[in-house]
Amino acid sequence: MTAPLHEAHPSGSGRALPNTQQGMRRRNLAKVMHTVSAEGPLSRAAVASRIGLTRAAVSTLVDELIRSGLLEELGPERPGRVGRPGSALAVSGHGPAGIGAEIGVDHLAVCAVDLRGEVRSRAVRHGANRGRAPEPVIEEIGELVRRVVAEAEREGLWPAGLAVAVPGLVARDARTVVRAPNLDWRDLDLGDLLPVDFPLTVGNEANFGALAELWLGDGTPHDFLHVSAEIGIGAAVVVDGGLLRGTHGFAGELGHVPVQPDGPECPCGGRGCLEQYAGEEAVLRAAGLEPGEDRVGLLAGRAAEGDEDVRRALRDAGTALGVALTGAVNLLDPESVVLGGALAGLAPWLLPSLEAELDRRTAGPACPVSVSRLGPAGPLLGAAHSVVRSVLDDPVAVAEHA
Amino acid sequence: MTAPLHEAHPSGSGRALPNTQQGMRRRNLAKVMHTVSAEGPLSRAAVASRIGLTRAAVSTLVDELIRSGLLEELGPERPGRVGRPGSALAVSGHGPAGIGAEIGVDHLAVCAVDLRGEVRSRAVRHGANRGRAPEPVIEEIGELVRRVVAEAEREGLWPAGLAVAVPGLVARDARTVVRAPNLDWRDLDLGDLLPVDFPLTVGNEANFGALAELWLGDGTPHDFLHVSAEIGIGAAVVVDGGLLRGTHGFAGELGHVPVQPDGPECPCGGRGCLEQYAGEEAVLRAAGLEPGEDRVGLLAGRAAEGDEDVRRALRDAGTALGVALTGAVNLLDPESVVLGGALAGLAPWLLPSLEAELDRRTAGPACPVSVSRLGPAGPLLGAAHSVVRSVLDDPVAVAEHA
DNA sequence: CTATTTCGTCATGGCGGTTTACAAATTAGT
DNA sequence: ACTAATTTGTAAACCGCCATGACGAAATAG
Numbered sequence: 001m002t003a004p005l006h007e008a009h010p011s012g013s014g015r016a017l018p019n020t021q022q023g024m025r026r027r028n029l030a031k032v033m034h035t036v037s038a039e040g041p042l043s044r045a046a047v048a049s050r051i052g053l054t055r056a057a058v059s060t061l062v063d064e065l066i067r068s069g070l071l072e073e074l075g076p077e078r079p080g081r082v083g084r085p086g087s088a089l090a091v092s093g094h095g096p097a098g099i100g101a102e103i104g105v106d107h108l109a110v111c112a113v114d115l116r117g118e119v120r121s122r123a124v125r126h127g128a129n130r131g132r133a134p135e136p137v138i139e140e141i142g143e144l145v146r147r148v149v150a151e152a153e154r155e156g157l158w159p160a161g162l163a164v165a166v167p168g169l170v171a172r173d174a175r176t177v178v179r180a181p182n183l184d185w186r187d188l189d190l191g192d193l194l195p196v197d198f199p200l201t202v203g204n205e206a207n208f209g210a211l212a213e214l215w216l217g218d219g220t221p222h223d224f225l226h227v228s229a230e231i232g233i234g235a236a237v238v239v240d241g242g243l244l245r246g247t248h249g250f251a252g253e254l255g256h257v258p259v260q261p262d263g264p265e266c267p268c269g270g271r272g273c274l275e276q277y278a279g280e281e282a283v284l285r286a287a288g289l290e291p292g293e294d295r296v297g298l299l300a301g302r303a304a305e306g307d308e309d310v311r312r313a314l315r316d317a318g319t320a321l322g323v324a325l326t327g328a329v330n331l332l333d334p335e336s337v338v339l340g341g342a343l344a345g346l347a348p349w350l351l352p353s354l355e356a357e358l359d360r361r362t363a364g365p366a367c368p369v370s371v372s373r374l375g376p377a378g379p380l381l382g383a384a385h386s387v388v389r390s391v392l393d394d395p396v397a398v399a400e401h402a
Numbered sequence: 403m404t405a406p407l408h409e410a411h412p413s414g415s416g417r418a419l420p421n422t423q424q425g426m427r428r429r430n431l432a433k434v435m436h437t438v439s440a441e442g443p444l445s446r447a448a449v450a451s452r453i454g455l456t457r458a459a460v461s462t463l464v465d466e467l468i469r470s471g472l473l474e475e476l477g478p479e480r481p482g483r484v485g486r487p488g489s490a491l492a493v494s495g496h497g498p499a500g501i502g503a504e505i506g507v508d509h510l511a512v513c514a515v516d517l518r519g520e521v522r523s524r525a526v527r528h529g530a531n532r533g534r535a536p537e538p539v540i541e542e543i544g545e546l547v548r549r550v551v552a553e554a555e556r557e558g559l560w561p562a563g564l565a566v567a568v569p570g571l572v573a574r575d576a577r578t579v580v581r582a583p584n585l586d587w588r589d590l591d592l593g594d595l596l597p598v599d600f601p602l603t604v605g606n607e608a609n610f611g612a613l614a615e616l617w618l619g620d621g622t623p624h625d626f627l628h629v630s631a632e633i634g635i636g637a638a639v640v641v642d643g644g645l646l647r648g649t650h651g652f653a654g655e656l657g658h659v660p661v662q663p664d665g666p667e668c669p670c671g672g673r674g675c676l677e678q679y680a681g682e683e684a685v686l687r688a689a690g691l692e693p694g695e696d697r698v699g700l701l702a703g704r705a706a707e708g709d710e711d712v713r714r715a716l717r718d719a720g721t722a723l724g725v726a727l728t729g730a731v732n733l734l735d736p737e738s739v740v741l742g743g744a745l746a747g748l749a750p751w752l753l754p755s756l757e758a759e760l761d762r763r764t765a766g767p768a769c770p771v772s773v774s775r776l777g778p779a780g781p782l783l784g785a786a787h788s789v790v791r792s793v794l795d796d797p798v799a800v801a802e803h804a
Numbered sequence: 805c806t807a808t809t810t811c812g813t814c815a816t817g818g819c820g821g822t823t824t825a826c827a828a829a830t831t832a833g834t
Numbered sequence: 835a836c837t838a839a840t841t842t843g844t845a846a847a848c849c850g851c852c853a854t855g856a857c858g859a860a861a862t863a864g
Contacts (some may be wrong), residue, residue: 421852483840488843
């Protein structure tokens with residue numbers, strides 16, 4: 001059968017590697033790492049059958065990866081079936097580590113994750129960052145990074161890279177924060193401001209949250225829409241297991257999708273944007289509350305107590321979200337919608353009206369809405385894991401480095 | 403530097419081929435075909451430098467492709483620069499051909515395109531298909547296909563596959579028409595109904611139109627949103643040179659994006675969907691015209707004559723489109739928006755209000771809107787070319803067949 | 805205790821791209 | 835016109851990588 005219509009990367013341009021024997025070897029090493037990482041301890045034979053190579057070939061690949069310290073031999077498997085039991089292979093817990101950092105509106109956080117996905121070290125610092133000059137904030141996060149890296153090194157890890165999650169728009173170069181309204185930051189090159197001696201990546205918080213959901217969530221599909229809110233409302237589009245970035249890197253700006261074309265004016269220049277109905281500020285106002293610290297916790301608390309004003313405000317926000325998501329679902333046909341970040345905590349009161357609106361307006365098969373298990377922890381974990389993934393993607397690169 | 407965030411297909415799952423030597427060879431053959439096809443006559447040395455292999459390796463690849471009849475040697479290049487002139491290679495005009503078919507609301511069309519992209523044979527049959535039973539329509543299109551194939555064969559071509567563009571939703575299996583409201587078709591397996599002795603693919607008309615724009619349009623970017631209308635309003639999302647399909651294959655349903663959440667009811671169950679404002683029926687009603695044959699031509703004619711009612715109707719439709727596209731652009735951050743299909747002919751009257759609305763509401767960099775050069779011819783060409791692309795994607799498969 | 809199954813490894817082989825060398829075909833310089 | 839320089843295409847030797855097939859090792863089944 002012909003390929004069903006045309007998907008991306010038709011001629012194998014998915015990787016910049018030329019299609020040479022070395023490239024093949026690198027791709028196969030990556031495949032072994034991914035397979036072992038994803039499916040737990042596995043014997044060489046099991047890996048071989050999964051990636052479509054012979055046992056002999058996998059043996060040499062595994063040897064190389066063990067020599068590089070990226071894989072570990074755990075010893076013979078418990079013999080359940082007939083035949084010689086395999087020797088279990090696992091991703092190493094001692095080699096490279098991914099460092100994740102998060103610049104939130106009122107906290108900074110850094111953590112180190114090993115190749116197995118375990119968080120091995122972390123540091124948090126509370127305190128509002130809104131309106132502060134970028135330099136001292138970045139200085140502080142640099143300090144946290146140094147501390148986390150030091151602790152990780154004591155555990156036998158070395159930093160393979162740093163990924164920073166910021167609540168704002170990040171350019172495609174993955175270094176420049178173009179606009180972070182909640183911090184009042186504009187056009188900052190974090191690559192310059194935060195000097196570290198390993199590769200640095202900057203990304204949008206919602207995007208990292210979505211990646212965390214993709215990699216860590218249980219049963220999360222390959223194609224979904226991840227919605228999170230942190231004053232602004234961000235969404236991340238995951239297509240075929242990868243993030244949709246957009247030409248400028250700005251994809252996912254759900255907050256400024258028009259919900260009511262002649263609604264109230266929005267600072268963005270439009271009218272009736274979703275943020276005017278479901279943004280944190282709008283919801284607080286509708287609930288009769290003042291802006292302040294830990295506003296989401298406040299909302300959740302009052303709603304749980306049964307505060308009818310708050311509940312109505314959240315219901316209405318859910319309806320507005322439902323309208324905006326209808327558009328997105330119609331356009332993208334995702335497998336599901338996931339509420340993450342701060343929204344996860346408010347889900348009990350948002351979901352009913354949101355789902356009602358979505359179901360009513362969607363013609364085709366209903367698109368299920370679920371709530372992220374990770375919630376606000378997503379972005380930091382996603383950032384750290386993105387570094388881990390980059391190691392799995394090209395093991396030789398880091399093996400050379402070590 | 404680490405990979406800037408995470409894109410799809412991290413570990414090379416872009417192709418089902420195992421990462422073996424044979425797979426490498428097949429990918430390299432495909433790469434040669436794509437390169438020669440895209441960049442016109444090219445010498446072996448030029449191909450080699452482009453795909454990152456050595457001249458010797460490309461020589462053997464080219465030999466194989468020439469033996470298979472997929473490439474042709476045109477003879478020595480005109481010597482402009484110093485050094486021995488290369489021997490120009492071109493895609494063969496005699497091997498496999500892609501057959502495209504289009505089932506429109508009031509016409510049927512079939513064409514054959516060779517590997518060079520030339521249309522070598524075509525057949526059209528006018529007449530309304532709305533409400534007709536599917537079987538006779540499919541019988542007719544089968545007849546046209548037989549005619550076109552026969553003529554192509556007289557020219558030394560052989561059919562490598564058939565792609566059918568239909569104005570409706572097609573399941574991910576690329577065989578089943580789930581719903582085609584304009585034809586009153588539901589749940590038809592064209593794979594069963596249209597027996598041909600080469601691979602058959604069915605796809606949405608708007609999607610094929612977008613692919614045509616991607617492959618044939620001059621200067622069309624790699625990431626764009628292609629909007630077309632044919633009673634319903636369809637969009638196609640092209641990301642990184644590939645079509646975004648959606649879980650069920652239904653991505654791109656722009657027509658039911660809410661534009662005015664409490665607007666008029668829509669058959670889909672929602673309210674204020676775009677189709678209620680910019681759908682063909684709605685526009686005709688607003689312009690004070692009756693539905694009938696060639697409605698788009700009628701609208702364009704009246705607008706050109708200066709009919710103020712028609713112009714106002716189109717302006718308003720443009721505004722509604724602008725609102726819906728604002729949401730899409732915010733979500734996807736495409737490089738541009740392309741108006742195709744029937745919309746292309748109405749662009750002069752739609753564009754001003756559409757662009758005004760889009761610019762006003764978009765915060766970030768403006769997203770340019772352009773008009774498809776192909777217009778209504780897009781879907782048919784896109785269908786035929788999709789078969790051609792599948793040949794380029796895996797030359798050995800067809801070489802064996804021949 | 806033997807037959808069977810599965811695992812990991814080794815030796816061999818084939819396949820595919822690279823390297824190196826060279827002849828052919830052109831331009832640039834004298 | 836003749837030589838030097840440059841580029842192309844091909845052939846031969848080489849190397850890397852995976853496949854194949856055989857074997858010992860370690861378990862289960864009877």
